[in-house]
Amino acid sequence: MSASRKVICIVCPNSCIGEVSIEAKQKPKVHGYICARGKSYAVAEATNPLRMLTTTVRVRGGVLPLLPVVSSAALPKDCIAVGVQMLSEIVVDAPIKAGQVVYAKLLGLSVDIVASRDIAMQTL
Numbered sequence: 560m561s562a563s564r565k566v567i568c569i570v571c572p573n574s575c576i577g578e579v580s581i582e583a584k585q586k587p588k589v590h591g592y593i594c595a596r597g598k599s600y601a602v603a604e605a606t607n608p609l610r611m612l613t614t615t616v617r618v619r620g621g622v623l624p625l626l627p628v629v630s631s632a633a634l635p636k637d638c639i640a641v642g643v644q645m646l647s648e649i650v651v652d653a654p655i656k657a658g659q660v661v662y663a664k665l666l667g668l669s670v671d672i673v674a675s676r677d678i679a680m681q682t683l
């Protein structure tokens with residue numbers, strides 16, 4: 560079985576448009592990219608697309624009700640929706656420091672979810 564897919568390279572502003580052809584048990588073939596970085600990106604995008612996860616989680620006792628968070632690395636695109644759903648169910652206690660891990664090894668992957676900013680405790 561073979562398949563080909565058009566992929567727009569987003570590695571640099573040139574936005575080269577090329578195609579990745581995948582045949583069973585064969586190395587993917589790429590056309591239309593003018594550099595090695597683009598070829599690598601296109602193959603990864605066609606075979607195992609990865610994305611950074613960004614969302615917000617609820618905060619208890621903070622000066623703000625929501626904390627922006629980001630994944631420590633890109634994770635499989637197919638995991639993003641379920642990851643966001645899981646994170647919608649957690650609550651983090653203030654105070655929070657930027658870079659603090661708020662959820663370790665999301666979905667059993669080697670990816671942590673970290674705070675994107677500080678949030679101080681609310682004082683009365």
Ligand code: SF4
Nearest residue numbers: 568571574575594597
């Ligand atoms: S293929 Fe190379 S030059 Fe073209 S957009 Fe990708 S990184 Fe830029």
